[in-house]
Amino acid sequence: MNALPIATVGGALLAFLWVGLRARSADTTLDEYLTARGSQSATTLGLSFLASGLGAWILFVPPEIGAFVGPVALAGYAIGAALPFLVLAWCGPAIRRRMPAGRSLTEYAGERFGGAVRGWVLLLSLLYMLCFLTAELTAIGGIVALLTGQDGRWAVLAVAAVTLIYTAWGGLRASLATDRWQAWLLLALLAWVGAVVVQAPAPPPASTAAAPSAPAAAPLPVGLSVALTLVIAVTAANLFHQGYWQRIWAAHSERALQRGAWLGAVTTAAAIALVGGLGMLAAQQGLPLGTPPVPFFALVQHAPDWVVAPVLVLAVALVASSVDTLQSGIAALLVTQRRQASLAGARWATVLLMVPVVAVAWQGLSVLRLFLVADLLCATAAVPLLLGLWRRTPRHAALIGMAAGLVGAVLPDAWAAGNLWQGLVAATFPANVPTLAPFAGALIASTAATLTLAWLAPAREPAAGR
Structure with missing residues (x-):
């Protein structure tokens, strides 16, 4: 196996591990582990919302929507990804006031509507977050295989293990600390990779004839229908992401929460628009988009060889930033269902929940x-x-x-x-x-x-x- 992919992925993960382990509070309690209550500024929250919400999926889905459906649907996707943060900016302060000692969405659901609604919300949150977690780990294996031609399953284990170590040790504070660095890294790499692939020479006409381009845009009614579908689906699902709700109580103040949520919304929408625009560029250049289509990677494969390593770092940062948030969020969901839960129980919950997730991701199955x-x-x-x-x-x-x-x-x-x-x-x-x-x-x-x-x-x- 080529040593460069291992060194690239390994170096990025070791850096995240170092940041995460250093973030652990010296006097960690269960509440501190789950909420980091009242400790985070608006900027930290905004960067965390960005890093937690983005994942390897942005390298697949927005470019495909941009290439095959067009800008209207892409705009819907960007709005749908940003809207949950705006909902948090609106309702988060009200929930904080209602439940100042709260720790999860299910606690609010149970206190407001009773045990049946609490149980249903728990099941929905777990289903969505476990699917998200499995999909992210599966994606990093696929990306490593696509870019290197090697078996990518080692990357699945590496990302799962490293994020699990610092999340189980440091809890939400570790996730927030790594999110801050990962967010700046994501923004820098997205901008840099985007600039490089845009400036790369277009393929010769022969390749265009051999592999026709995807349509630049679908008819407007189709685009509007897809946009509305994505707004509803993405917004509704992300409202059951416990990782976001943890940050309501982690915020230093209501003002910090609102400003952080707005920052997360704007940067998330911009990132999705940028990556989706690269998908439209791939279609316009007539690149062979693959089966299933992967317009972003079609562009990368026509860029200089030295672009592969930064793209791998980008992919690892995207996956790690979402995986550690999901690990912490699922652990919080499970632990807050028991009144006598302990810090050790929270850590074991974080570890045990990863076993079936890694097993599915190892198989490369689509969820x-x-x-x-x-x-x-x-x-x-x-x-x-x-x-x-x-x-x-x-x-x-x-x-x-x-x-x-x-x-x-x-x-x-x-x-x-x-x-x-x-x-x-x-x-x-x-x-x-x-x-x-x-x-x-x-x-x-x-x-x-x-x-x-x-x-x-x-x-x-x-x-x-x-």
């Missing part, structure tokens, strides 16, 4: 379809959960609204096909492509049901759940 189903389930529950911040919403409204969202996810395609089974199948995305009808149906039905119950609630009910 895309399961990911889409998780996104859809999150879309059925996001609005009812957030409407808990409205004092008039009764306790039973969220559970009924979420059930209505499940019906709404199936109903559009069932109605169009005249067959309930076809609606159920469509809601599982058999073609591995997100479609608008299930997401729009889930969002509209869940919102309508919850608002109706809130408006019908008697005037004396606003204090319910307090």
Whole structure:
């Protein structure tokens, strides 16, 4: 095996390990391990939101959307990725005031709506975050294999092991510390790699004839449909990312939280727009995009050979920054379900949860379809959960609204096909492509049901759940 990829990946991971281990607080308690309560500035939070939200997926999905669907859909993706941070800027302070000693989204759900909603939110969060974690580790193996021609599974183990060591040791503080450095590294490398591949010579006409370009843009209605689908799917799913909610309580103040969330939103949208624009460039140059298409790597393969090492560092930083946040977030979700949880239990939870994740990622299996189903389930529950911040919403409204969202996810395609089974199948995305009808149906039905119950609630009910 070529030593350069090992040295590149290993050097980046050792640097992250050093930063993470140094970040551990000397007097770590369980609360400190899970929340780093009241300790983080706006800039640190903004960089952490950027690093945690981005992952290796930005090297695959936005370029493909840019190449095959066009700028309108790409804009929808960028907005969808940024919108959860803006929601946190709006609702995070209210949840902090309601639960000043809180540690997780499930605690808020249980306190506001009861045990059934808390259990459902727990399942949704775990499903989404485990899919995200598995997909990121699978991606780093695929990227190493694609760029080096070697078996990339060693990279899966290396990233999982290193992030696990510093996350299990230092908790959320370690994740926040590495996020800060990883975010600056990501921004620098994205800008640098983008400049290099843009300036690289275009391929000769022969290669264009041999491998026709993807269309520069789909028709406007298609682009708008894809954009709206992505806004709903990405926003709803990321609202169940426990790693983001941990940072609500880590913020030094409400103002720091709001400013950090805005910084994360703007930088995330800019990063996705940049990488997606590279996908459009690959299509315009007529590069062979591959099967499945990977426009970003099609550009990299036509850049100078010395670009490979920085791209590997970029990929490792993207994966590590999202993986450590997910590890910390899942551990917090599990530990906060037990009143007598201990710091040792939190660390063991972090370690044990990685065993099945690494086992799946080692096989290189795609979890895309399961990911889409998780996104859809999150879309059925996001609005009812957030409407808990409205004092008039009764306790039973969220559970009924979420059930209505499940019906709404199936109903559009069932109605169009005249067959309930076809609606159920469509809601599982058999073609591995997100479609608008299930997401729009889930969002509209869940919102309508919850608002109706809130408006019908008697005037004396606003204090319910307090």
